[in-house]
Amino acid sequence: MAAHRKRKQRRLTGPTGRTAATLAIAGAATAGAATPAHGEPRLTPAQVRAKIDGLYEEAEAATERYNGAKEKADEARASLTELRDEAARRTDRLNAARDALGSVAAAQYRGGTGGLDPAVQLALSSGPDEFLERAGLAERAGARQAAMVTGIRKELASVAQLRDRAEGRLGEFEARRAELARHKATVRKKLDSAQALLDRLTAPERARYTQEVRNSPYGAYTAHAGRATARGALLAPDSRAAAAVAYAYGAIGKPYAWGATGPGAFDCSGLTQAAWRAAGVALPRTTYTQISAGRQITRDRLAPGDLVFFFSGVSHVGIYVGGGQMIHAPRPGSAVRMAPVDEMPFAGATRPA
Structure with missing residues (x-):
């Protein structure tokens, strides 16, 4: 029986014990880093890619909300500046009117006729003619003074109204700015989450994913692009659509940047807005406003220059160039x-007016 008794392990102490403990902790930390936490199953590369694609789609929707909030914030800021400038101009006029009124009152006081009884004025005058002349001047001065007072009252009311409107617009601007910050934070969070997922891929998996995104069969600007541009321009319904298509071809290869409207980088609605701006047409800033900026077109009636929209939330847009193809700014990390x-769920199309 004694032969089967478990040997008592000797406890390590001193430097030898500390070294062993350090190695044990390091080993445990390495094992923990290599193994996902409980309840977080390891995703396959395909699942990671699908989640990244979903996050980028959500980021793009948040980008369009950011673009809309920025447009409204810019409008509120411009309106606030205009109101403040107008209030300043009115205040200057008000001060000038007050100075003029003061000058009239001082002149009346110095002339000694402003508050004298007519009988006293007659007694002090050298004769009836002088009295009548003074009385006429006083009457005219009184009428002018009354008109000036009325004008000052109106100017005071106008300045007060402008300041109230400026205060209201300031509140709107602050609200828009807060909304802008929220949407910007949402975009950043989605992009950071996508990057964290990318970082979970091995180096070969990440390289393969990046290659798939950047080198899509439709992603290269080939030597035939010039002919494609000419063909798209010929098929365009008018010269403005042809100009928009030509601009879109010229933007191929430029990077995606959220919130960008060119000329060096674009997001999806920034590209379509810039393309049509080059054609002399002002489009709204966001996908969900651009879809209403023109005539609705069915998919079978698409012509070069038409805007094509995708996803149920109308969160992505491209510019149709013919042959079932579009030019678009896909998402961060791409061009x-x-x-x-038919690469994405079709939501509708518009032909800008």
Whole structure:
């Protein structure tokens, strides 16, 4: 029985014990880093890619909300500046009117006629003619003074109203700015989450994913692009659509940057806005306003220059160039490129007026 008794392990002390403990802790930390936490199953590369794609789609929707909030914040800021400038101009006029009124009152006081009884004025005058002349001047001065007082009252009311409107617009601007910050934080959070998922891929997986995104069969600007531009321009319904298509071809290869409207980088609605701006047409800033900026077109009636929208929330837009193809700014980490219209869930199309 004694032969089977478990040997008592000797406890390590001193430097030898500390070294062993350090190695044990390091080993445990390494094992913990290599193994996902309980309840967080390791995703396959395909699942990671799908989640990244979903996060980028959500980031793009948040980007469009950011663009809309920025547009409204810019409008509120411009309106606030205009109101403040107008209030300042009115205040200057008000001060000038007050100075003029003071000058009239001082002149009346110095002339000694402003508050004298007519009988006293007659007694002091050298004759009836002088009295009548003074009385006429006083009457005219009184009428002018009354008109000036009325004008000052109106100016005071106008300045007060302008200041109230400026205060209201200031409150709106602050609200828009807070909204802008929220949407910007949402975009950043989505992009950071996508990057964290990318970081979970091994180096070969990440390289393969990046290659798939950047080198789509429709992503390269080939030697035939010039001919494609000419063909798209010929098929465009008018010269403005042809100009928009030509601009879109010229943007191929430029990077995606959220909130950007060119000329060096674009987000999706920034690209379509810039393309049509080059054609002399002012489009709204966001996908969900651009879809209403023109005539609705069915998919089978698409022509080069038409705007094509995707996803149920109308969160992405491209510019149709013919042959079932569009040019669009896909998402962060990519560049403006060509792609088939059926690459994403189709939501509608518009022909800008």
